[in-house]
Amino acid sequence: MTRRRFVFVFCAAASASVACSFVQSLDYLQNGPPLDDGGDVATPDGGADGSLVPTEIAVGQQRFPDLLAQDDANLYWVNRGSAEIMSAPKPGGDARTVAGNIGTSVTILVADPGAGGSLFWVADGVVRKVAKAAGPDVTTIVSVDGGAVNSIAVDRDSLFAATSTVSGVPPGTVTRMTKDGTSPQILDQQDEPVAIAVDDLGVVWVESGGATRSTSKTGGAVTTFGKPDEDLLAPDPPSAFLLDDTTVYSGEGFDIWSMPRRPGGTAASLFAPPGDNPKVRGIALDGATMWYVDAASGTVGRFPKNGLGAGEIVAIQQRGASSVVVDGTYVYFTVQATASDPEGAVVRLRK
Numbered sequence: 001m002t003r004r005r006f007v008f009v010f011c012a013a014a015s016a017s018v019a020c021s022f023v024q025s026l027d028y029l030q031n032g033p034p035l036d037d038g039g040d041v042a043t044p045d046g047g048a049d050g051s052l053v054p055t056e057i058a059v060g061q062q063r064f065p066d067l068l069a070q071d072d073a074n075l076y077w078v079n080r081g082s083a084e085i086m087s088a089p090k091p092g093g094d095a096r097t098v099a100g101n102i103g104t105s106v107t108i109l110v111a112d113p114g115a116g117g118s119l120f121w122v123a124d125g126v127v128r129k130v131a132k133a134a135g136p137d138v139t140t141i142v143s144v145d146g147g148a149v150n151s152i153a154v155d156r157d158s159l160f161a162a163t164s165t166v167s168g169v170p171p172g173t174v175t176r177m178t179k180d181g182t183s184p185q186i187l188d189q190q191d192e193p194v195a196i197a198v199d200d201l202g203v204v205w206v207e208s209g210g211a212t213r214s215t216s217k218t219g220g221a222v223t224t225f226g227k228p229d230e231d232l233l234a235p236d237p238p239s240a241f242l243l244d245d246t247t248v249y250s251g252e253g254f255d256i257w258s259m260p261r262r263p264g265g266t267a268a269s270l271f272a273p274p275g276d277n278p279k280v281r282g283i284a285l286d287g288a289t290m291w292y293v294d295a296a297s298g299t300v301g302r303f304p305k306n307g308l309g310a311g312e313i314v315a316i317q318q319r320g321a322s323s324v325v326v327d328g329t330y331v332y333f334t335v336q337a338t339a340s341d342p343e344g345a346v347v348r349l350r351k
């Protein structure tokens with residue numbers, strides 16, 4: 001078992017919107033014994049600066065991990081290098097393969113809330129499903145004749161899909177269905193929807209042209225948010241599309257955008273990570289805070305989700321940081337393998 005120092009440093013940044021100042025360490029969540037629930041793992045070779053040295057577990061087994069999802073007990077991610085979906089318990093422990101041969105061009109992975117249930121993902125324009133616990137039987141549950149599924153969302157009862165058609169008639173649909181892909185109910189047919197999210201207040205989606213719309217989870221009148229010609233930029237990837245009770249958030253590469261959940265609101269750039277060419281690859285809501293990962297600079301940061309106040313760079317030198325989720329205690333993110341360092345990983349940090 002090898003050990004490597006990963007030190008977090010808050011540093012003074014050139015951008016006035018970013019503050020810096022602390023030292024902490026990472027936990028790797030792959031094969032091995034559970035980690036101490038207290039947070040970071042203290043080791044005999046701790047640094048002279050008082051930092052902790054994390055234990056690296058299952059070295060080299062995670063190749064291009066991405067698209068983190070979670071439930072109360074576990075993390076799930078796509079291993080792009082091996083076309084597998086993996087899982088590990090949040091406290092640390094054995095990583096396991098949930099499903100193999102999951103397809104190429106995976107764009108989003110979502111997990112049923114709570115214990116049990118299934119994982120759903122979009123690959124090659126179709127929706128696939130596997131049981132969280134049992135695996136590895138993969139079922140294709142949604143495909144679009146002459147089109148493709150762009151994004152999905154789930155709640156406790158239903159699966160929601162945003163789809164487009166090659167013919168452009170209709171250009172796209174927003175559909176609710178059972179989690180087996182049956183009993184589809186079309187909620188809207190307008191422009192091509194590219195990302196979708198759901199909460200207790202309803203279903204929200206953004207279209208390729210930037211229009212942001214919503215309706216009840218059971219269908220009905222469709223509301224268009226924002227003002228004419230003031231659209232929300234579509235997220236990249238589709239999973240960087242989040243909701244709270246008042247606002248829609250979209251991670252679009254250079255910026256993180258917001259849109260009030262009402263007609264007449266104004267879409268605005270909420271936060272731009274420091275640097276000339278940031279690449280936001282994931283966002284996560286945590287109460288009044290928004291977390292993000294910037295793949296271009298290898299940084300993990302946070303800022304007030306209302307856009308009022310300074311942001312903080314929480315972790316630096318996290319190669320190709322590509323997805324992020326958060327729970328009550330930790331923020332979790334993925335880092336990538338490179339030609340010089342072939343060890344991708346899923347990592348956690350106490351908030």
